[in-house]
Amino acid sequence: MRRESVWVKTAVTGVVLGTAMALSACSASGQGAAAGSASPVAKKTVIVFAAASLKATFTQMADDLKKQHPELDIKLNFAGSQDLVAQIKAGAPADVVATADLATMDKLTANGSVDGTPQHFASNTLTIAVPPSNPANIGSLADLAKPGTRTVLCAVQVPCGAASQKVEKAASLTIKPVSEELSVSDVLGKVASGEADAGLVYKTDVQGSKGKVKGVDFPQSSSAVNTYAIGLVKGAPDADGGRLFLSDVTGDSGQAVLAAAGFGKP
Structure with missing residues (x-):
């Protein structure tokens, strides 16, 4: 007392x-003597760097995990995968990193920034995002290359941009975007706000937009399925907490959250 x-x-x-x-x-x-009083739980901060397309699912996983482990204080940093790589290479403290493709994760493993072998935990496929009313009447990938269509893409160094480049090649198209963004969430934002007629994003982004955009599927998307990878950062400030989060992502509960959001198996 x-x-x-x-x-x-x-x-x-x-x-x-x-x-x-x-x-x-x-x-x-x-x-x-103070019956029922509990000692304050010592917090352990776990820092997770994750691709922008994982924001909704990783936020939910973090909230669920904190309910099971009150000692955890999970800090989430979302950005384009290439930005996450740059931050970690520059020495930013992180326990876990999750990228939207394998090529980006390979840059970290080649640099010696990942402890052990990264695990593949999900996959994602591109779709065309358009405003709900679809004012430009977009119905196919070819429509994105038409003169006057305001198309927004991810920059090629971003996983969604690399995937966009693959589907262009598969369809023998050259799309000239009005802007190139550094994360898929930025592309989605431009379409949702009406600044663009269409943009290439992941199916999960459309599903999670709560009606702000709608998706137009196209057959060439199968040529660019992205596999997501997650790993423990070398020299992680809280390696034990990082392993706990990583296990949750790859375990049954995390996989159920990802599946509900539209992610596929790795």
Whole structure:
């Protein structure tokens, strides 16, 4: 119980003083006497770097995991996979990193920034995102290459941009975007706001947009299925906490969250 020293000093009657002294004794000698009181849980901070397309699922996983492990304070950093690589190479503290393709993760393993072998945990496929009313009447991938169509793509160094380049090649198309973004969430934002007629994003982004955009599937998307990878960062500040999060992602509970969001098996 908390010692209320100010109250004791200002007490003017013997009864009040006696009560305060009893409370003080309880505090000093009976820490366990306060039935039902729990000691504060020491927090362990786990830092997770993850691709922008994982924001909804990893946030849910982190919330669920913290309920099971109150000692965990999970910090999530979402960005384009290439930005995450640059940050980790520059020495940014991180326990876990998850990228939207294998090529990006390979850059970290080649650099010696990953402890052990990264695990493949999900896959994703591109679709065309358009505003709900689809004002440009987009119905195929070829429509994105038509003059006057305001198309937004991920920059080629981003996993969704590399995938976009593959589907262009598969369809023998050259799409000239009005802008190239550094994350798939930025592409989605431009379409949702009406700044673009269409953009290439992942199917999970459309599903998670809550009606802000709708998807137009196209057959060439099968030529560019992205596999996601996750690994423990070498020299992780909290390697144990990182392993716990990684196990949750690759385990049954994490896989169920990913499947519900539209991700495929790796």
